[in-house]
Amino acid sequence: MRKILLGMALAMAGTTAAQNYNPNSKNTLEVNVNLQTGSSPISFDAPSLRLRRFIKDDIALRAMVAVSTFSNSDRIYDPGNRDKFGVTTQNNWNFNVGLGAEKHIKSTDKLSVYLGGQLMFATGGGKFSGTNTTNGFTYVPGGEFKNSVSGGFGFGLLGVFGADYYFTKNVYVGSEISFGYTYQFNGYQLNWNNQSNTATESKLTTTMGLGIAVNPGVRLGVRF
Numbered sequence: 429m430r431k432i433l434l435g436m437a438l439a440m441a442g443t444t445a446a447q448n449y450n451p452n453s454k455n456t457l458e459v460n461v462n463l464q465t466g467s468s469p470i471s472f473d474a475p476s477l478r479l480r481r482f483i484k485d486d487i488a489l490r491a492m493v494a495v496s497t498f499s500n501s502d503r504i505y506d507p508g509n510r511d512k513f514g515v516t517t518q519n520n521w522n523f524n525v526g527l528g529a530e531k532h533i534k535s536t537d538k539l540s541v542y543l544g545g546q547l548m549f550a551t552g553g554g555k556f557s558g559t560n561t562t563n564g565f566t567y568v569p570g571g572e573f574k575n576s577v578s579g580g581f582g583f584g585l586l587g588v589f590g591a592d593y594y595f596t597k598n599v600y601v602g603s604e605i606s607f608g609y610t611y612q613f614n615g616y617q618l619n620w621n622n623q624s625n626t627a628t629e630s631k632l633t634t635t636m637g638l639g640i641a642v643n644p645g646v647r648l649g650v651r652f
Contacts, residue, residue, distance in 0.1 A: 461475055490529065492527075499517075522552035528544055539591060550583070
């Protein structure tokens with residue numbers, strides 16, 4: 429996902445350099461490529477695509493969509509014989525959208541600083557399964573288990589402070605800090621293994637509160 433978004437940004441940058449865009453262009457399109465992403469089913473830090481529309485020279489509306497996936501596979505070996513092992517597989521996904529507005533408070537030919545706010549919504553889920561193990565941590569010949577997470581969601585009401593630096597006429601890099609209230613419920617986990625042959629459901633953690641977050645990625649965009 430990160431490689432695809434980075435490729436899109438580089439392609440947009442090359443296209444912009446080859447064309448003569450109107451300096452009074454009212455739209456920007458940008459990608460956010462995170463330097464590091466986690467494996468949590470719910471996250472507000474997924475790599476994202478964001479569109480802005482300047483309704484005035486110093487006021488812009490913004491809309492963001494982000495999709496991320498995480499996949500991992502591991503072997504769990506028999507302590508007495510490494511020729512025998514179990515295999516676990518994990519797959520998580522995350523989707524979020526955001527809507528907001530910005531007030532650009534200082535602009536030069538190269539730098540544009542802004543304040544704003546946005547409302548965020550997130551959802552996600554995942555699956556964790558294994559063979560020759562019943563818990564994903566110890567080797568059990570013939571063991572099998574399946575875990576799934578569903579029903580996770582989150583929302584946030586955030587203020588933002590950021591800046592865009594135009595290193596060519598209509599191509600920029602940016603950084604942003606967000607602050608405000610977020611709520612995240614990680615959903616319900618369903619567990620099953622072939623030894624007990626019963627399925628049990630548990631409620632996962634909920635986190636909420638005020639906080640400050642620095643965008644962990646690099647924003648690359650074009651104005652058109």
